[in-house]
Amino acid sequence: MTEQSFDEILAMSCEDRYEIFLSMVADERDLWILVNDNNEFLKIHSDDLDNEFLPVWPHADFTTPYCNGNEETLKPKSITVPEFFAKWVPGLERDGLDIVVFPNGDDDVWIMSPSEVKDDLQEAFSNFEF
Template sequence: MDKKEFDSVSRLPAGIRYEYFIKKVADHEEVWGLYNEVWATAHDEVGKELIPFFPRREFAETCAKDKWMGYQAKSIKLNDFVDEWLAGMKEEGIRLSIFPAGEDTAVVEIEVLLKDLEAELENY
């Protein structure tokens, strides 16, 4: 990915970055998170736990600062993400923070993400 694409995508509103996330994750069949002995987490405005996920390594690496200093970008195979991660997160009441950029992120329900991924994967 070149710097121009990185910069322009990073500045998009959360909803558009979510659409980009769906397309890139379906295309590359992997999701990226931040890991340092445990996965990076955040909390929403009511204190519910969120795990941030990214469409590409470069976007994850950019967020490895401040509270996530020392975290490394780590990939998760799409099948593992769908079959294991999402089921476990739903069971534990953990929400998804999709492609955060600063404080701006798309917080989506697991069922919505699954539906959107399935719809996108039908195009392949």
């Protein structure tokens, strides 16, 4: 990934970043979250919505703004798609956490339920040419 394409992708609307997310995850077969030194995953709290969300990215490189702008030490962690489907989606739904897909540091974010992300990823896989 070139620096120009990285910056261009980050500058896209949340809807366009969502489409990039689906495409990249279908291609790479994993998605990325951030964890601290205790292996606890980052949750973003929204005062406006009075809720917490799990941010996910299509590539570790896109997590850098969050790693650098946080008080605690964070590092990217890969989650395979099968693990996401089998463990994370049910766990997030049980805990009432939605997903912020591919945040870029501004207020323009795409929020979805875990099952909606799973359904869209499954559709992306069915449209993906191997």
